[in-house]
Amino acid sequence: MYLFKLVLNFLSELGEYLIFVLRSCISFGNCRNRFKKLMQSILEIGFRCVLIILIIGLFTGMVMGLQMYYTLVKFGADTALGTAVSLSLIRELGPVLTALMIVGQSGSALTSEIGILRNYEQIDALETMNIDSKGFLAGPRIIAGIICFPILTAFFDLVGIFGGYFSGSVLMGLDAGIYWNKTIDSVQLVDVNGGFLKATIFGFLTMGICTFEGYNAHIKSAFKGIRGVTLAATKAVVKSSVLILIVDYLITSFLL
Template identity: 45%
Template sequence: MISFIKFIGRYSIELFVFLGKMFIFLVDSIYYIFIPPFKFRNFLRQVRFFGNKSMIVVIFTGAFSGMVLALQGYYALNKFGAEALLGPVVALSLIRELGPVLCALMVTGRAGSAVTAEIGIMRITEQIDALTVMAVNPMKYVVVPNILAGIVAFPLLTAVFDVIGIYGGYLVSVHALGLSEGTYFSQMELYVDMEDIRIGLYKSLSFGLLVTWICTFMGYTSGYGARGVSRATTNAVVLSSVVILLWDYMLGAFLL
């Protein structure tokens, strides 16, 4: 019993130390955003890395998500004779919930893992230490551009995801299930308002900050050797995915 209590206490202390380090890392990152000089070239490179390089996976995921929503939604609504509401169901599901969440998960797996591995390799090859020796702040050079790029790129990718998903639902609804094109879009215009779009925007912005914060922190504090980088990359993807789902529920409950 005593050994179990010691284990719980030791685990709790390690958890609070870890969370404290993450919080301090986030505060430092936000602080250095407003301290000149601004690494604009690094920022643009990371926006391209998060955005352009992730576009293909976002387009494919968005298209098939919209198709599946339309297909399953049609058979559910058909039981109640409400097939005309298929357009709003697809649009609201994507804009408020699935668009920000699935897009964030895809970008985390594709770009977030790469950022963690890149920074982790910089750590184990002492490139970050070299930046410090050359009087270059590694937080401003390595971390800040990634966080700003995530905040910018995630909402843009989510918008692309939503549009592609809605048109994917349109293809299935109109051309496969025989729903009227006018009904699909007119009902969508009637039920979807700016509040729904703002909720999706708030979620994508927060996901951009959370994912880049976690991934850069894991890479920045990774252990030495190939095992340390691989462990940091795995932990970054898993923790980011869990935090995305947890924060999505909390934000959805608050904004409901």
């Protein structure tokens, strides 16, 4: 009985979420000043994450370069370092870690901001002004997520591959020509497309969750006020992070 109720609640919330996300995107299409709102959202979600993505990408690539070098060298396969680093980053780690970082940095802020707007009746104020609050607040953020996630993933991949080169070639002494040749030879367009597909889906899903939780902070949380907003932000980050990993597995199993 408990399990049945749990499944029912999950399905009910999933339905609410999907309706919310679709309505937000459709309403955004009818909004005025769409370009301005979208650019502002890209600034909030994407631009502010560039530095952290570059740092995380660089060190992820460097760690991978080191770990893989020591593993591969045992089997005399250290020349495959470029292949291992680039494919791991482009196919898996790039989209996943980028999405997790954006959710941690921008997603939580987004949920809190919308939750506070809800708390201070600003969302109600929009409705009384005949402004569709979903299109006004959530729509541009979700679209910005779809645009920003693949771009930031590309940054992460490029910097990560460079990080792998730095630790594998510059520090450990692997020939740079071998590293870059192997990288260029092994990466196919299908790998890059697969990574971008994941990033786009992650952007849509996670920004949808973050806006949904913030928008409904007064209903979904057991607490009201500030506590409700912080709980909503926590829920948004946890749900998004778990979903990223589950969806990553599902997409990978379809792509391979």
